Amino acid sequence: MADLLNNLGLGFSVALGLQNIALCFLGCLVGTLIGVLPGVGPIATIAMLLPITFGLDPVGALIMLAGIYYGAQYGGSTTAILVNIPGEATSVVTTLDGHQMARQGKAGIALGTAAIASFFAGTVATLLIAALGAPLTKLALIFGPAEYFALMVMGLAFAVVLAHGSVLKAVAMILVGVLFAVVGTDLETGQERMTFGFSFLTDGVDFSVLAMGLFGIAEILRNLDQTETRDVVRERIGRLLPGLADLKQALPATLRGTAIGATLGILPGNGAVLGPFAAYTIEKKIAKDPRRFGRGAIEGVAGPESANNAGAQTAFIPLLTLGIPPNAVMALMVGAMTIHGIIPGPGVMTKSPDLFWGMIASMWIGNLMLLVINLPLVGVWVRLLKVPYRLMFPAILMFCSVGIYSINSVPTDVMLIGFFGLMGYLLIKFGFEPAPLLLGFVLGKLMEEYLRRSLTLSRGDPMVFLERPVSAVLFIIAFAILAAALLPSLRKSRDEVFTEA
Secondary structure, three states: HHHHHHHHHHHHHHHOOOHHHHHHHHHOOOOOOHHOOOOOOOHHHHHHHHHHHHHHHHHHHHHHHHHHHHHHHHHHHHHHHHHHOOOOHHHOHHHHHHHHHHOOOOOOHHHHHHHHHHHHHHHHHHHHHHHHHOOOOHHHOOOOOOHHHHHHHHHHHHHHHOOOHHHHHHHHHHHHHHHHHEEOOOOOOOOOOOOOOHHOOOOOOOOOHHHHHHHHHHHHHHHHHHHOOOOOOOOOOOOOOOOOHHHHHHHHHHHHHHHOOOHHHHOOOOHHHHHHHHHHHHHHHHHHOOOHOOHHHHHHHHHHHHHHHHHHHHOHHEEEEEEOOOOOHHHHHHHHHHHHHHHHHHHHHHOOHHHHHHHHHHHHHHHHHHHHHHHHOOOHHHHHOOOOOOHHHHHHHHHHHHHHHHOOHHHHHHHHHHHHHHHHHHHHHOOOHHHHHHHHHHHHHHHHHHHHHHHHHHOOOOOOOOOOOHHHHHHHHHHHHHHHHHHHHHHHHHHHHHHHH
């Protein structure tokens, strides 16, 4: 306990630096803004802002990017409640009861409940990260190359199970991501691989280019393809603080949502998105009168909102302790860490304790900032919701192009984000999720490295993965997960979680 307090003290001394506080506030403000504006998610925003982080110190850059991620969870609820459009994927469930409350003249209570539930869940998740950080890092230090390879295979298996839609499409996306990862020059042999004679592919596909194209440009194309309709609530927002009766009704749902979201957020494969759906489904099943849900039940706001914020923050646990990104946003964080010369994994805690504990402390500070940013500025967010898409997207497109060119000053990078943008748009149109592709791309490079190390140490014997107990167990879990995902009964129940909610 004393060590934990000392570590948190170190974290707060780093996070409370003037520059880091400013960057944390900026990240939270931008996160809230892109959460409020439908069609611009945290993945696209972080991908677009990666070039800016080059000029920042690593701690400040990661604090800002983390603030964007969990800030978007807060902002997404504002749009879901006031406009009936989820500003973020995790806010889809909040539209069901949050918007109904707004139509009944309880918009302020819904917004206040969402903010308080989010703050509580964020605080619990921050404490959980601090408590689990050191034990998991110690565990990770005993992992060898074989165990890391098996762990990444298991992470990709979870990504398949937790992805929307077809299992085969999710597997295909992961394999495409792994193929993109091996493009370039082999570091050991010096041979070019899959470059097709193009000199600009000699160094491989740049992470920033792939991420910005797949999410930034593709998101613009997707939103321009849709008819813009916004049902902004006309009723007065009213008081923002829920009464004692409202809080008493929302508290059990908040506690359950926090527990569900925190648990699922740790799982590789974007369990954070599943959290709100699972929380809503459970609240509906245990309610005395399930018919209230979908008609303005306050539990239908408190449960999912606490789940999505808890999940967004516990997703940092596998990233900071094991170096494994559990979802596409964390894959972008790996990219940001790599840009700054930081190797994600257990070494972060021992070699860069100020970075590790500074990020954790900044999460609690960020949650406090978000509570202040969201409630008093509701009027500003409502006015922003009236800005037409056609005025926003030319500016976003220009920002993407200038930002990507500024990294390497290579014109082909601008052309490539256009190519990957069109590719991402077509993937979405044909029912493929781009997020597993990015996860496969980030883990593909690491997997190749750990596979080669394992085979080098075992003199080419592939049985090393089954002879080592930890890696054998991880492989068994991975194959069991994939086998179960292909069973018709599990596929049906997995789809029901997203459709029933």
